[in-house]
Amino acid sequence: MENDIALKADHIVKYFYQPEPFKVLKDLSFEVKKGEFVSLIGKSGSGKSTLLYVLSTMDTDYQGELVVNGEKLTGQSLNQLAAFRNKHIGFVFQFHYLLPEFHVLDNVMLPAMKLKKLSRAEIEAKAYDTLKLLGLADQALKQASKLSGGQQQRVAIARALINDPAVIMGDEPTGNLDSKNAEIVFDIFRQLSHERGQTIITVTHDDDFAGKSDRIIELSDGSILPAAN
Amino acid sequence: MLSINYKIAWVHLTSSLKQSIVALLGVTFGICMYVFLTSFVQGSGSVQTALAFTSMAHIHIYNDGPADNTNLVRKFYGANVLSLIRNAKVIQYVQGIKNTADIISLVRQQPEVVALASEVNIDIFFRNSANKINGTLSGVDVENENKVFGIADYMVTGKWDDLKYDPTGVIIGSGLARKLSLHIGDNINILTPDNISKTYKVIGVFQTNVTTTDNTKAYININSARQLLSENQQYLTDLQVNIRDYDATTPVVGRLAPVIPYKVERWQVANQQLAAGAILRDVMSTAVSLTILMVAGFGIYNIMSMTINQKIREIAILKAMGFSGGDVTTIFLTQAMVIGLIGGIIGLGLGFCLAEAINHIPFKVAGQKTLPMTYLPKDYVMAFIFGLVTTLIAGYLPARRASKIDPVTIIRG
Numbered sequence: 001m002e003n004d005i006a007l008k009a010d011h012i013v014k015y016f017y018q019p020e021p022f023k024v025l026k027d028l029s030f031e032v033k034k035g036e037f038v039s040l041i042g043k044s045g046s047g048k049s050t051l052l053y054v055l056s057t058m059d060t061d062y063q064g065e066l067v068v069n070g071e072k073l074t075g076q077s078l079n080q081l082a083a084f085r086n087k088h089i090g091f092v093f094q095f096h097y098l099l100p101e102f103h104v105l106d107n108v109m110l111p112a113m114k115l116k117k118l119s120r121a122e123i124e125a126k127a128y129d130t131l132k133l134l135g136l137a138d139q140a141l142k143q144a145s146k147l148s149g150g151q152q153q154r155v156a157i158a159r160a161l162i163n164d165p166a167v168i169m170g171d172e173p174t175g176n177l178d179s180k181n182a183e184i185v186f187d188i189f190r191q192l193s194h195e196r197g198q199t200i201i202t203v204t205h206d207d208d209f210a211g212k213s214d215r216i217i218e219l220s221d222g223s224i225l226p227a228a229n
Numbered sequence: 230m231l232s233i234n235y236k237i238a239w240v241h242l243t244s245s246l247k248q249s250i251v252a253l254l255g256v257t258f259g260i261c262m263y264v265f266l267t268s269f270v271q272g273s274g275s276v277q278t279a280l281a282f283t284s285m286a287h288i289h290i291y292n293d294g295p296a297d298n299t300n301l302v303r304k305f306y307g308a309n310v311l312s313l314i315r316n317a318k319v320i321q322y323v324q325g326i327k328n329t330a331d332i333i334s335l336v337r338q339q340p341e342v343v344a345l346a347s348e349v350n351i352d353i354f355f356r357n358s359a360n361k362i363n364g365t366l367s368g369v370d371v372e373n374e375n376k377v378f379g380i381a382d383y384m385v386t387g388k389w390d391d392l393k394y395d396p397t398g399v400i401i402g403s404g405l406a407r408k409l410s411l412h413i414g415d416n417i418n419i420l421t422p423d424n425i426s427k428t429y430k431v432i433g434v435f436q437t438n439v440t441t442t443d444n445t446k447a448y449i450n451i452n453s454a455r456q457l458l459s460e461n462q463q464y465l466t467d468l469q470v471n472i473r474d475y476d477a478t479t480p481v482v483g484r485l486a487p488v489i490p491y492k493v494e495r496w497q498v499a500n501q502q503l504a505a506g507a508i509l510r511d512v513m514s515t516a517v518s519l520t521i522l523m524v525a526g527f528g529i530y531n532i533m534s535m536t537i538n539q540k541i542r543e544i545a546i547l548k549a550m551g552f553s554g555g556d557v558t559t560i561f562l563t564q565a566m567v568i569g570l571i572g573g574i575i576g577l578g579l580g581f582c583l584a585e586a587i588n589h590i591p592f593k594v595a596g597q598k599t600l601p602m603t604y605l606p607k608d609y610v611m612a613f614i615f616g617l618v619t620t621l622i623a624g625y626l627p628a629r630r631a632s633k634i635d636p637v638t639i640i641r642g
Binding site for chain 1: 233236237240241244542543545546547548549550551552553554555556635636637640641
């Protein structure tokens with residue numbers, strides 16, 4: 001049973017101290033199964049992004065316990081967490097955040113080059129494969145800044161996939177895209193989740209997007225609303 | 230496989246090439262000026278020291294005369310007794326240095342000693358009929374005197390070695406020759422404090438460019454000087470000692486002073502303004518050079534900070550992808566290092582060229598032909614080290630700031 005759990009949040013509590021103490025996340029507990037495609041929704045200020053960044057291990061200022069891929073992350077040092085993110089978590093943000101001076105291929109290879117598990121040639125082959133999966137193989141040697149917004153976001157997804165992470169986290173990955181490109185990105189996510197068993201957690205405003213995912217976790221004022229489906 | 234950190238650093242450096250070059254020029258200029266200034270200041274310093282050492286040895290041993298011993302009352306009754314003694318007369322029991330053979334062999338045993346010259350110095354009047362000039366007649370051990378002071382190099386006419394075999398010959402300073410209208414072959418009359426008068430023949434003229442020396446000094450053979458004073462073959466008034474490193478007089482003096490019953494004086498004490506001048510010059514040039522390097526450092530700091538501000542989102546995303554704070558520091562410190570290394574090497578080259586060019590500018594003062602310059606590897610190494618340290622500090626501060634960037638605040642905006 002334990003093996004099916006990709007991510008487990010246990011009594012997560014978080015405060016904001018500026019401008020005055022404020023409880024953003026109120027004792028949240030939930031689990032995400034492997035291969036599940038979860039959407040975090042809620043109004044602005046409901047704490048959904050804050051929760052995502054706690055889950056992403058980048059925000060360490062919380063109470064409670066976080067377990068990803070069977071490893072307890074609460075209490076680990078920043079460097080340990082960085083190494084963990086490198087290996088087990090892929091990110092797709094609202095903005096693509098590619099390194100503009102690098103080729104598309106180099107951008108995709110970046111997390112793997114940091115991980116150093118494979119040789120350069122293997123990483124390159126894998127990056128090509130991933131780009132092919134996302135229909136970008138012909139763009140591999142272009143400068144990242146020369147691509148369109150939708151293409152850049154797909155490169156960012158390829159970058160998130162390169163180390164075969166346990167979880168991909170998205171912060172409004174379609175927020176900056178037109179509906180056609182948003183559709184493409186959503187299809188890619190669903191394909192990854194269903195065909196490759198990739199666990200995905202994304203924050204989104206887009207109700208269409210959320211409605212098509214496996215499960216919705218809706219936050220309101222720092223608490224999880226009872227599941228509708 | 231080149232580490233990904235270095236690759237990112239390299240891309241940052243080459244993608245904003247203009248900025249990198251400006252930072253690099255800062256370091257280049259700083260190190261160039263550091264090299265040039267230290268070479269120039271040390272060059273002029275060594276010229277001045279060389280000039281000074283034409284009339285001064287590293288260590289001088291002489292009879293300083295008795296201490297003030299006139300208040301005998303205090304000696305016996307202590308300081309509490311008032312005494313009034315007027316016109317006390319001092320009797321100097323010992324003139325010059327006695328037991329010279331023992332002292333000379335003791336000095337020669339010191340491993341640092343490279344040259345030692347005995348002198349019999351007499352204050353006298355030089356006379357050429359009506360013209361009278363007071364000055365010093367120096368009876369010298371011809372060969373060793375040259376070893377200590379290199380006086381043969383300063384001969385204008387005549388040969389220094391001629392003094393060795395000519396008991397009536399005298400070599401006089403150029404100023405003295407001019408004032409007394411003397412030329413080679415002319416006679417010069419001298420008068421000692423004991424009213425002994427003797428005539429010598431001018432066999433040479435020297436010019437050290439130290440005006441007081443050139444105007445007042447003359448050399449004769451040491452044996453002639455002893456004869457003039459009716460002293461024995463061991464008599465001498467001054468021992469001039471040169472050691473290997475003129476800055477390291479202290480240990481030698483420390484060993485000699487307690488066992489030699491005469492004044493043993495380092496040149497730094499005898500000529501404090503020279504020693505002080507040398508130190509001040511060093512301090513000044515170092516201060517100016519370090520200031521220039523610091524300005525270059527600020528330039529690097531500025532440009533690195535700008536780069537980091539431009540790349541702050543990239544840094545955040547790198548950290549999100551699992552790059553640690555140390556990786557980020559490495560990326561930016563590598564950029565600073567590359568700027569420091571390349572700028573430093575170019576700066577050393579330019580500094581050498583500048584020094585070489587300035588070294589060719591004519592400068593005809595005090596026996597110089599061109600502006601003085603030294604080329605010490607030590608200075609180049611120091612300049613390079615200082616340059617690297619400056620760039621490292623200037624690069625480390627913004628790099629550390631970058632490493633502490635919290636990705637959440639940047640990405641969430």
